[in-house]
Amino acid sequence: MNNEKVQNIDSNTACVNASEQQHPGWYNVKYTIVGIIFGIVFVKAEIISWFRIQEMFRLQSFHMFGVIGTAVSVGAISVFLIKKFNVKTIHGEKIVIADKEFNKGQIYGGLLFGFGWALTGACPGPLFAHIGAGFYAVLVVIASAVAGTWTYGYFRDKLPH
């Protein structure tokens, strides 16, 4: 039973939204442009700051709650409009967003990530931004995060889901 469930999660966590269309590799540059804007926002709004994350978890500042709350609101309105008006991609494809299926990993994994988030003061996006901003010691944190992901993959069948 457990194995079947794990299989199920597989299809939900990898390549869920793979577009059916084939494009030349350089088309991916459009995602780099979106990433550049994201990277600038990360640094300019101090979202990559360890101090901002500590303030958030100690309820000493509204900043991060405001950032996340506004982002979710804007994202939710956007998704609602995309669905309501059946907006297509720039290549004319129908937009599909896979549903997230519940499993206990969202609880156990969520708590563990919460611990890591408060320790490092960073979720995965800001980790990459730190390297761009020249803080090379964070490469150690990224290497550890890759090791953590790999360890999860290795023990996955034995973990409760």
Place this chain on the structure above:
Amino acid sequence: MMEQIIQPWPWYVAGILIGLIVPALLILGNKTFGISSNLRHVCAACFPADIKFFKYDWKKEIWNFFFVGGIFAGAFLANYFLMTDAPIAVSPALQSELAGYGLTDYSYMLPKELFSFEALLTVRGFIIMVIGGFLVGFGTRYAGGCTSGHAIMGLSNLQWPSLVATICFMVGGFLMANIILPWILSL
């Protein structure tokens, strides 16, 4: 205008721009926002080790590496061209707490006393950088996403499992920051 760009940006500007990444990725190519997946793709590309979880066609997800490449570049540009030399403004309550652990350097976004190659040789630096990083990688994949995939993308799409995950992220963070981290910082 330039004066405002150089100053730290307010939360609503950041929130709106980050929220717009969700429709941007969907409309540009049917991609869902999610960063921690890249850690999995790195494993799949470099160390699959015959583990089923890492045996999939990671090349189909290569757009996400391009996206992360953009984050690098954007962070570089912002840090070198759009910053002042002013120290990070931190709430007085946090400042006085951190001073108790000998953390007083606000010249960068991270406390240099904790995040440096030298700090790796200290107990608290090792726990924060190495164990902390490990928990980020292990926890996000176990949860099936991070702040971007669950908290922003999942909640935007009104997915209740993402709400569960987001609440657990916050509960874990509150416990760590308020109960366990003070002890680690005093090591």
